[in-house]
Amino acid sequence: MKKLFSEFNIKNVKVKNRIFIPPMVLSLSNEGYVTSNNIEHYKRLAKGGAGLIIHEATCVNPNGLLSEGQPGIWNDDQINGLKTIVNAVHEENVPIFIQIHHAGVGGISENPICPSPYEYKTSTKSVVGHEMTIEDIKSIQNDFINAARRAYEAGYDGIELHGCHSYLISQFLNKKVNKRTDEYGANPEKFALEILEGIRKVTPKEFPVGIRLGGFQPRIEDSLHYAKIFEEHGIDFLDISYGFSIEQEVEEIPDYKYALPIYAAEKIKAEVSIPVFATWGINSPGLAEDILLNTKVDLVGIGRGALINPNWANDAIAEKDTGKCLECKKCMWFGYSKVCAGKVLFEKK
Numbered sequence: 001m002k003k004l005f006s007e008f009n010i011k012n013v014k015v016k017n018r019i020f021i022p023p024m025v026l027s028l029s030n031e032g033y034v035t036s037n038n039i040e041h042y043k044r045l046a047k048g049g050a051g052l053i054i055h056e057a058t059c060v061n062p063n064g065l066l067s068e069g070q071p072g073i074w075n076d077d078q079i080n081g082l083k084t085i086v087n088a089v090h091e092e093n094v095p096i097f098i099q100i101h102h103a104g105v106g107g108i109s110e111n112p113i114c115p116s117p118y119e120y121k122t123s124t125k126s127v128v129g130h131e132m133t134i135e136d137i138k139s140i141q142n143d144f145i146n147a148a149r150r151a152y153e154a155g156y157d158g159i160e161l162h163g164c165h166s167y168l169i170s171q172f173l174n175k176k177v178n179k180r181t182d183e184y185g186a187n188p189e190k191f192a193l194e195i196l197e198g199i200r201k202v203t204p205k206e207f208p209v210g211i212r213l214g215g216f217q218p219r220i221e222d223s224l225h226y227a228k229i230f231e232e233h234g235i236d237f238l239d240i241s242y243g244f245s246i247e248q249e250v251e252e253i254p255d256y257k258y259a260l261p262i263y264a265a266e267k268i269k270a271e272v273s274i275p276v277f278a279t280w281g282i283n284s285p286g287l288a289e290d291i292l293l294n295t296k297v298d299l300v301g302i303g304r305g306a307l308i309n310p311n312w313a314n315d316a317i318a319e320k321d322t323g324k325c326l327e328c329k330k331c332m333w334f335g336y337s338k339v340c341a342g343k344v345l346f347e348k349k
Contacts, residue, residue, distance in 0.1 A: 001285055003292040005317060008051070008299065010237055010275055011208045013095050013157050015051035015299070018292055019313045022239070022279050022301035023054045023099040023160065023212070025070055032062065032072025034081030042085050045306060046092035049313030052299065053089055054239070057101035057162050058082075060143040063109050064102035064168065073100060073147040079154045086155040097158040099212065100147045102140060104168030105129030113140070115171050115178040115185070121246075129171075137184065137191065140168070145198035148209070158208030158236070159199065163192060165214070166244045173217045173226060176247040189229050196233060208236040210275075214243020215264020216250045227268045239277040239301075240265035258291055266295035277301060283324050285316035304331075308342045321349060 008015045029035060045053055058073045059065050065072075072078055082098070089096040105114040105127065112120075113136055114129025132140070148159050163169035171177045172184065172191040184190050192211065199209050211230060217223045227238055241261050242248065256263055258281070265278035279301025282288050288300045304325035306312045315322045323346035332339040 001289050001316070004285060004289045004300070008275070010052075010158065010210075012206050013052075013208055015095065016093075017049075017051040017313065017317075018299050019050045019288065019316075020052040020054060020277060020279075020299045020301050021045050021050050021306050022241075022277075022303045023056045023162075024303055024307070025056045025066065026307070028069035029071040032059070032070070032074065033078060034071065034085060038071065038081075039084050039088050042096070043088040043092070044310045046089040046094040046096075048306060048310040049317060050094065050302065050306065051313075053094055053096045054160055055085065055096055055098040055156070057099045057167075058147070060100050060102050060147040061140065063113075064104065064107055064140075064143075065109070066101070066103040066107045066167065068108065073098070073150050074143065076150060079150050082151070082154040082156075090155070095157040097160050097208070097210075098151045098154075098156045099160040099162050100144055100151065101162035102143065102168040104171045106166040106168075106171070113168070115188075115191075116180050118171070118177050120166075131180075134182075141191070141195050141198060144195045145202060148199040149202040152203045152207060158210065159203075160237075160239060161192060161195065161209070161211040163211045163213050164217075164241045164243050165212075166246070169195075169211075170214055170217070170244045173214065173222075174244040174247050175222070176218050177244055189226055193229075193233050196230075196235060200234070210237035210239060211235055212239040212241055213268075214248065215240045215261050215268070216248040217243040218248045220251075220264055220267060223264060224268060224271055227272055231272045231274050235274065237275040237277065237298075238265075238268060238272065239279075240268060241279065258287075258295070262291060262295060262297075265297050269295065269297050275299065279303060285322060288316075304342075308340065309346050321346070323349075 261280040269276040309323035
């Protein structure tokens with residue numbers, strides 16, 4: 001496990017190993033404000049030994065929520081609460097980034113925005129996003145920029161823009177969703193690049209800013225194109241996942257050993273020189289080491305494994321059983337449920 005437990009730097013941020021906790025919206029807030037449960041959640045994860053934590057998707061505007069209870073960063077009154085999370089994590093000598101987010105048509109707003117008119121269907125509802133005006137675009141970009149300034153003031157060590165999983169930046173990047181005829185349609189990355197440019201003006205140059213990028217946006221070739229553009233414009237890292245889920249063209253790769261987002265991360269890493277993170281289905285230290293060695297990515301995300309066993313990284317270092325997510329059809333972990341089969345099984349050992 002030499003690679004997994006080796007140090008790594010993201011700009012001036014020292015990461016003590018190659019394990020990161022990816023952003024997972026799980027710790028319910030109080031109307032966007034931090035609660036004691038949020039603090040305990042992140043303190044528990046920080047004690048577990050991962051090299052980096054990325055705080056769950058935190059909304060830049062109350063009209064952009066993906067769900068009730070999602071944490072927010074849309075006004076200055078939220079800074080102090082977020083600072084308590086940062087301090088709790090820093091007490092364990094772990095850096096923490098924050099993912100900033102707007103859901104667009106993928107959220108719970110009854111009148112959602114979208115780059116262009118788009119009917120978004122789920123198993124429970126169908127909603128049409130109204131096309132954003134230039135004024136809408138500039139307003140939301142300012143929301144992201146102000147959120148970044150608040151994140152810096154709260155003490156976070158870096159920022160990740162949420163650019164995947166069907167949310168607003170992902171909607172701009174996917175040409176099956178973004179059918180604008182202006183510059184934001186001709187150059188879909190422009191929306192995010194202008195946010196990046198604005199963030200650089202309100203945070204120090206050494207402050208890391210990255211993006212969680214869909215690996216199929218809608219095709220892997222598109223994501224490779226965006227990855228290189230983001231690198232050219234000074235993005236500091238790329239965290240690869242799925243893109244706009246119902247509008248992506250994901251090809252099965254015969255005999256590929258890992259999950260498809262890891263395949264995308266591997267291909268992107270071969271084209272860029274900045275750090276690339278990979279995650280999805282990494283359920284053992286041996287698999288994590290194997291991915292690092294074979295794909296050349298820089299960090300691996302342990303998400304569900306860390307929910308079942310917050311001490312995952314420490315146990316991996318000690319060569320102990322780390323536990324394993326059983327991939328139940330309906331995840332029962334939410335809210336630290338005692339019903340989670342993987343968690344119950346691990347705690348019985």
